[in-house]
Amino acid sequence: MAALMGGLIGWERELNHSPAGFRTHILVSVGSALIMLISIYGFADFVELKHFTFDPSRISAQVVSGIGFLGAGTILRQGVTVSGLTTAASLWVVAAIGLSTGAGYYFPAIITTIIVFVGLIIRKQLDRIFWNKKTRAVLEVWTDNEVVQLSELITIIANSKSVSIKKLRIEEDQHEESKITFTIKIKGESLDAKLLEELQQVEGINRVEQVY
Incomplete structure (x- = not known):
């Protein structure tokens, strides 16, 4: 599920020749899903131990901050022109989709994927209408x-x-x-x-x- 939804957004970025495309988005989404699964189930054997504090959000929370380094690598600045912000944002969203999928929240992940994908596609249509075709x-x-x-x-x-x-x-x-x-x-x-x-x-x- 994570690969499918992340790959869909990555495919759109690939068509736009973005620095991060199909493969990168799949890796981010699947990796985030795996990290969430590890956070939830990886320490199940230790839950019953005394003096053990179980916080499934601790590891997955690092994805949110860690994805910023990957996103920063897609942003390019040439003079006053900055490009790659949309791709950086899509990587951030794809990481969230992966975390949601790993946690079993498929419906929010699917809805988010549809919103992001449709938003990226509609933007092209608006460009053709309002930017003199x-x-x-x-x-x-x-x-x-x-x-x-x-x-x-x-x-x-x-x-x-x-x-x-x-x-x-x-x-x-x-x-x-x-x-x-x-x-x-x-x-x-x-x-x-x-x-x-x-x-x-x-x-x-x-x-x-x-x-x-």
């Missing part, structure tokens, strides 16, 4: 590590009136190149070819590809 796209920019200026790339994209940056991720590969992945929103149905040309002309850029 912007389309999500992903740009992959392959660069030489020592030459390219990230700020120049951001400036070029930011200066385009029809494009806004939603997420940014930097990866290095074995060929001494860096891949900068921009998740952007386009006003309209397609990306302006002039923007791709401007990015390609920046010194140090090897290639620019629009994934979708």
Whole structure:
């Protein structure tokens, strides 16, 4: 149950190219459920001992504070733009769903899963209605590590009136190149070819590809 509900929310995050996706959410949810089961049943043999204080919430309570470290790893800050807050919040909720499932409270866990999942889906629809029907796209920019200026790339994209940056991720590969992945929103149905040309002309850029 925990894997199913956590995986459902993680699947939605995976489709949005979030730092924590399907597998991470399943692990958090199942792990939280296991910790709750241990808290409730793991010390049953000691309950009847004298001078033994049984508090099933003690171990599970650490999940609430501990999940903050994992959530913080999904939050990225670039200038005045902060991304990953929704994913961090979804991990926190998934941990609560796992704890609820482990305690046997299936109905609250199911209701919470439905609310979170529907809320994430509805948000996309509202974006399309109130943000001039912007389309999500992903740009992959392959660069030489020592030459390219990230700020120049951001400036070029930011200066385009029809494009806004939603997420940014930097990866290095074995060929001494860096891949900068921009998740952007386009006003309209397609990306302006002039923007791709401007990015390609920046010194140090090897290639620019629009994934979708």
